[in-house]
Structure formats: C-alpha cells, structure tokens
Amino acid sequence: MLRKPPHPGTLVAFAILALVAGGFIALAAVGGERPTLFAIGPYLWRVLAFSIVQAALSTLLSLVLGAALALALARRRFPGRGMVLALLGTTMVIPTIVVVFAVFAVYGRSGWATGVLSLLGWRDGFSIFGYPGILIAHVFLNGPFVARILLDSLSLVPAEHWRLASAFGFSPAHVFRHLDGPVLRAEMPGLAGLVFLLCFKSFAIVLALGGGPSRSTLEVAIYEALKIDLDFGRAAWLSLIQLVICLTLTGVLHWAFTRPPTAPTIRGLIQRPDARNRNLKLLDAIVLVAAALFIAPLALSLLSGLNNILDVIDTDLLRAFVTSMTIAVIAATIACLLALALASAARRQRVALRSPRAAAFYDFLPNTLLAVPPFALTAGLYLIVRSFVDPSSAGFILLPLINGLAAVPFAYRSLAPRLLTAEERYGRVAAALGITGVNKLTIMDWPLLKRPFGAAFALAMALSFGDFGIIALFGGQELVTLPYLLFERLGSYRLDEASAIGLFIVLVAFLLAHVSGRLSHAGD
Amino acid sequence: MLVIENCRLTWPDFAADYSMTVQKGALCAIVGPSGGGKTTLLHMIAGFETPESGKLAFDGVDLVPLEPAKRPVAIVFQDHNLFPHLTAGQNVALGIRPSLRISEGERRRIDEMLEAVGLMGFGTRNPGEMSGGQRQRVALARALVSGRPMILLDEPFSSLDPGLRRDMVRLVGELRRQRPVTILMTIHTPEDVADLADQMVFVADGKVLASDTPSAILGGSLAPRIAAATSNT
Numbered sequence: 072m073l074r075k076p077p078h079p080g081t082l083v084a085f086a087i088l089a090l091v092a093g094g095f096i097a098l099a100a101v102g103g104e105r106p107t108l109f110a111i112g113p114y115l116w117r118v119l120a121f122s123i124v125q126a127a128l129s130t131l132l133s134l135v136l137g138a139a140l141a142l143a144l145a146r147r148r149f150p151g152r153g154m155v156l157a158l159l160g161t162t163m164v165i166p167t168i169v170v171v172f173a174v175f176a177v178y179g180r181s182g183w184a185t186g187v188l189s190l191l192g193w194r195d196g197f198s199i200f201g202y203p204g205i206l207i208a209h210v211f212l213n214g215p216f217v218a219r220i221l222l223d224s225l226s227l228v229p230a231e232h233w234r235l236a237s238a239f240g241f242s243p244a245h246v247f248r249h250l251d252g253p254v255l256r257a258e259m260p261g262l263a264g265l266v267f268l269l270c271f272k273s274f275a276i277v278l279a280l281g282g283g284p285s286r287s288t289l290e291v292a293i294y295e296a297l298k299i300d301l302d303f304g305r306a307a308w309l310s311l312i313q314l315v316i317c318l319t320l321t322g323v324l325h326w327a328f329t330r331p332p333t334a335p336t337i338r339g340l341i342q343r344p345d346a347r348n349r350n351l352k353l354l355d356a357i358v359l360v361a362a363a364l365f366i367a368p369l370a371l372s373l374l375s376g377l378n379n380i381l382d383v384i385d386t387d388l389l390r391a392f393v394t395s396m397t398i399a400v401i402a403a404t405i406a407c408l409l410a411l412a413l414a415s416a417a418r419r420q421r422v423a424l425r426s427p428r429a430a431a432f433y434d435f436l437p438n439t440l441l442a443v444p445p446f447a448l449t450a451g452l453y454l455i456v457r458s459f460v461d462p463s464s465a466g467f468i469l470l471p472l473i474n475g476l477a478a479v480p481f482a483y484r485s486l487a488p489r490l491l492t493a494e495e496r497y498g499r500v501a502a503a504l505g506i507t508g509v510n511k512l513t514i515m516d517w518p519l520l521k522r523p524f525g526a527a528f529a530l531a532m533a534l535s536f537g538d539f540g541i542i543a544l545f546g547g548q549e550l551v552t553l554p555y556l557l558f559e560r561l562g563s564y565r566l567d568e569a570s571a572i573g574l575f576i577v578l579v580a581f582l583l584a585h586v587s588g589r590l591s592h593a594g595d
Numbered sequence: 596m597l598v599i600e601n602c603r604l605t606w607p608d609f610a611a612d613y614s615m616t617v618q619k620g621a622l623c624a625i626v627g628p629s630g631g632g633k634t635t636l637l638h639m640i641a642g643f644e645t646p647e648s649g650k651l652a653f654d655g656v657d658l659v660p661l662e663p664a665k666r667p668v669a670i671v672f673q674d675h676n677l678f679p680h681l682t683a684g685q686n687v688a689l690g691i692r693p694s695l696r697i698s699e700g701e702r703r704r705i706d707e708m709l710e711a712v713g714l715m716g717f718g719t720r721n722p723g724e725m726s727g728g729q730r731q732r733v734a735l736a737r738a739l740v741s742g743r744p745m746i747l748l749d750e751p752f753s754s755l756d757p758g759l760r761r762d763m764v765r766l767v768g769e770l771r772r773q774r775p776v777t778i779l780m781t782i783h784t785p786e787d788v789a790d791l792a793d794q795m796v797f798v799a800d801g802k803v804l805a806s807d808t809p810s811a812i813l814g815g816s817l818a819p820r821i822a823a824a825t826s827n828t
Contacts, residue, residue: 229675234643235689240664245693253680342643 080416083409084436087476091443094451099307101454114292115309122288125202125277126270129209133266136210137217138255140362143355144218145225145251146346156222158370159215164584165577166537167275168554169373170208172561172573174199174280176372178207181566183368200282208276211369213266214362220262224254236344243345264324268317268441275539275554279561289313293446298544303450310447317442325438376574383571387556392575395536395552398471403531405475407524410482413437415512418490422498434487437480445473449541466545470552473541478531485527485591486520493519526591533583537576597745597777602639602649604801611635611801612649617779617794619654619744622771624788624809625781627798628824633781636798637747640779641670653745669738673750676734677722683709683733684718690741708736711770728752728759732766739770748780757784764788783825785813797821 178184178199228250236246274290289309296306345351417433420426449469456465493516501515539554546555553576560569597617604611611632617623625633638644642663651658658666677686687705688695712732722730738746752760768791795809797817805817
C-alpha cells in the first residue's frame, strides 16, 4: 500500500524548524576559536542589563501613557475624537526607522523641541542619544497602541453596568474599582508582556539612538558581532540567549493571555457617571494636552517631508522603491503561502484527526518566529548559501525570505480562523461529496479566504516595505531599500531628504495597512 | 402612586409619548412588541433617559430633576446585572452602599435576602459559577435589599427556560406579599403573570395604548396584537 504523502503544512513546519536549526548550527560551527560563554560574560551582562532596563522603562511609560489616555478618552467626548482614535491605531504601523527620523526632527540638535527649549533660555539642551531618544521612540510607538487596545476593552463593559453605576450613585473611585479597574487588570499583563517583547527586541531605534556600544540591545549586539567584528561565535551565543528569553516570553504570552477575540461592538453614547467630576475633568484635560504635546509633534514632523518630496525623487529613490516593493511582494507571497499551509495543517489536526495538541503546535509555531533573532538566522543561512551563490547577491535571496518568515505570525492570525469557519460551514458537505486536497482549497475555502488572504498579503507587504532590520547587514552599493536610504541620509544628517523619504515610506506603509484593514473588516 | 403624563422623548428615528398611572403597591406588567418602547419607559423612570416635557412623579415627588441614584427605584436588567469580579454577596451589598463597607446588621439583611430568593449560602460564590437563573435571583435580592419602594424589572426572566421563568414569577409574587413594593415589569410572555399582576399595559410605537386588568387586556380587542407581539420572537 502506498503511504500518503505528508500534508504540505507538515512539510512547511519541518522546513521552518530545519531552517532555524540549520542557521544556528552553521553559525555555531563556523565560530573559529569559539569564545566560551564565560569569555563574553561581562559584555553580555552589560548588554542584557541595558536590554532589560530600557525595555522595562519603555513598557512602564507606554502603559502609564496608554492607560491614562484610554481612560481620558473613554470619559470625554469632543469634536475630532473619532479622528484621534483612528490616529492612535496607526502609530504601530509607522516603520521604526521613520520613528527614528521623527525623534531626530523634534528632539535632535536642530529639532523643534530643542528650538523651543533654547527660546525659553535652556540652551544647554540634552542629548537624545541613549535612554531619552530610545524611550521617546518606544513610547511613541507603543503608548498610543496600548491606549487603543485598552479603549476597545473599556468599551466592552456592558451598558447595563454603567446604568447600575448611575443607579447606585457610584463615585469616580467606585467606577474605577468596579468598572474600569477590572478591565485594566485583565488587559495589562498581556499588553505589558507584548510591549516588553517588542522593546526588548528593538533594533533600528536602539542602533540609531543608542549612541554607543554600551547601550545596545541583544539584537544590536548580534548585528555588531556580525557586521563589525565578524565574530560568529559571539553572535551565536548572543542569539541563543535572545532566543531563549524571547521564546519564554512568547510562550508565556501565548498560553497565559491568548483570549478568544471579541467582536468590537458599536455602542451609542453611554452616560458615564464619573464624567461630571471636576477633579477628573482637570486630570483628563492635563492627560489629553500632555499626550497631544508628546504625540502630535512627532507625528506632524513626518509631514514636513512634503516640502522636500519633489527634490528627492531621483533614480536612487526610484530604484530603492522598486527594490523595496519587489522584496515586499516576494516576502508577502512567502508569508501567506507558509501561513496557509500551517493553518490548513492545524485545521486538519483539529477537525479531521481530532488532535488539538498537534493543532496547538501549528498554532504556536508562527509565534516562535517572533522570538527568533533575524540577524542570527540570516547570518547562519548566509553561511550556508554562500557556497552556492555569489555572496553579493545573497541579500536578494535572504531579505525576502527573512521578511516573509517574520510576517508569518500575522498572516497566520488572519487566515487560520477563516479556515476553521469554512470547515464549520461546509466541511460536512465537502466530505460527503469527496472534495479534498487542492479542490477543497479552491472550491470550499477560497471564497471565504480571499479577503483575509488579501488582508494578510497587504499587511505582510507593509511590514516588509518599512522594515529596517537585516538590510543593515546587506545594504550597500548593490542592494538599497527605501528604509536603508533613509538610514543613510540620517547618518549624514541630511534631515531634509530624510524627511521626504520618511514621508514616502509612511505613506506606502499606511496605504498597505489601510487596504489590509479594509479587507479584513469587510464581510464575506 | 406613579404618575406619568405626556412624557415625551425623541430620537432621530424614534419618538415616545407616555401617559399612565400605577397604584402604589401594585404589580404592573408591561407588554408589547420589541422596539415598541417598553424598555425606554423603564429607563425613563429609572433616570437613564430624561423626558423633554411632561410630568413624572412618584408619591407626589417630581422624579425628573433627580439623578438615577436619588430616585426611589431599583432596577433589574435582562442580563449583565452582576459585576463578575465581586461575589454574589458583594453584588447584593452594592444595593446598600457602593463602597461595600457594611455593618454586621446589613450583612445579616443581605443573607436573609439571599435566603428569601432561595440562595442561602451562596453569598461567597462568584457570578461565573452560577446559572443564569441564580444570577437573576441575586439581582432581585439586591433590588429588594435596597429598600426602594419601586422595583423595575426589564425582561428579567426572558433568558430563562419556561419552567424556571414561572418559578421566578412565583418568587416575585411571594416576595411582594412580604413587603409593600410597587413593581413594574416588562415581559414577553403575558400569560406567565396574568394571575399575579394587578395591572397590565400595552406599549407600542412609543405609547401606552391600553391600561387595564390583565384579563381585560388579554381578552380585549388588543389580544391579537399581543399574541402577534409575543409569538414572533
């Protein structure tokens, strides 16, 4: 009897695991004199301490800003509130290298804020390098995101509870204790873990704003080991530690805080009994003004590129745009196909084979890709492919591949639930008619899947298009993406050109994210 | 006596104009099609909606300027009556004092009330561990413990199955015999309360179209409309 060929998802899962394992083994094997963990100990401790401290501070500040902003926005109604909410959701999509530009433009030597401070007589100024710049950038990216998530959760409190609060005459303290507090308590641990993970892995922001070798995250340290010192052994050790920490965090987040997604509800105006309290009015006004003063200049600095956009359009820019787009399309294709294969394997395990444990493995695998340090993986794979291809063109292969792998978790989140829906609706009919394999995919799944697939594709493109990660290793004469071009201009303090390139990147990323959002919210 | 005279409320897509009276200590059942304005009527009495004009008074006291917490009213919703992070006992205690700082005497009153609704010893349970019917009993206990002279029940038992629903209606009848409260309840199944209610009103299109004894309403000219309103849901 012929054995059935393995499911494509199984092959993909093994391929991903083999790729990651292969990369690490190659990296560890090439080390040459191979330093012991003990030899890099003091350096490692410094990097680790900085990674953790900056991530913890970034998380704390992001949560404080996010929670205060969410509560203030939940209590207040004002013209333009809807636009503010829409803007809050977009900061997460701003590519990190563009955020670096915004921090330079506002707080840099010739920045707006610095100008205002010197007008006020504070001419000494402060250096944005080190903690200030990193924290500003991280809080700008994550604070509004936290606010948006918390606001959505706060609005899920049933209207009946608000009526009860009015009927019982709750004071603002009671409202916080019985209504807002429990929501925040439920959301905060998961959000804290997520923000910490993002900041712990931060690369572009720390590379550009760290301002010295002592202020690196592990991710930057791995990059420096590879690019500057060509010390593969040290890179392998650093990567292993990074992987262990991030995998642990990802695992904890995945198992402890994954809740069934709740549909966003649209509610009419709810009378909050605490909205009339005078102290809270004052507090909310302060919070809203402070948040606006922090967020608005950074966001608006991106618009300053409008003046210069015509000046920077040249063949360099167009070539970089085409390169970025090409990489984005290939990366999105890789991400969506891998995610589809994994999701369909997970569905088969869950529904046909009744093996929820195996399905949970497929669910978790995409998340582990978030924990893999991209530089280590890239370096390992580079060591493998360099014997087959010209080293100078390796970037063209590895960049889309790594960007694609990095987008798999997001694509998976979009595709997997829809595949299950299709199975629930039509699975029995398809089974009765004997529709299986590719036919099942095209006849049964695709009609339900095409919109989320498009959404995942556009999102993966947006992520890849704005990414400034391993391009830092490969960027140069041969290979220039738009984010790399921006990094070069920032490095030579040509802020006018940088502003226009930054605006260009943000516009494309926003457009793709918008398309993705529209597709994922549209009905069947 | 509860007096409602030409209380008008308007929205872009709905307008209401209520007039009715309920005797003190009576149980008044409110029936009618969904979307007809039954819940809005209760929300207006409780203070969640404010009439633009008209008179709304209980025992000669004008309710309109009073905040919800100051009105002589306790309300039970169809769902989401209990705060999930508080125990059943604490949820009942909210009816006495939102700070939950209660005296020993009040603690005993809460236990008595839980016993009265058939939940003796349930004080330390979390709402998540209770059935839908038990949660509604807790909400009822809270409405009673507050000592307010009027209790509004908004489809309180609609999410329960028929047997349980009739038990709950019977419970309301018993509790009413023990203490003098005025009860207004919206209900989907008028026959459940036909024996118990003193008064029945039919609300549709934002108006009180009829007010009489249950037998008169259910046997009168509105009977086909009531049957239509209660069967198609």
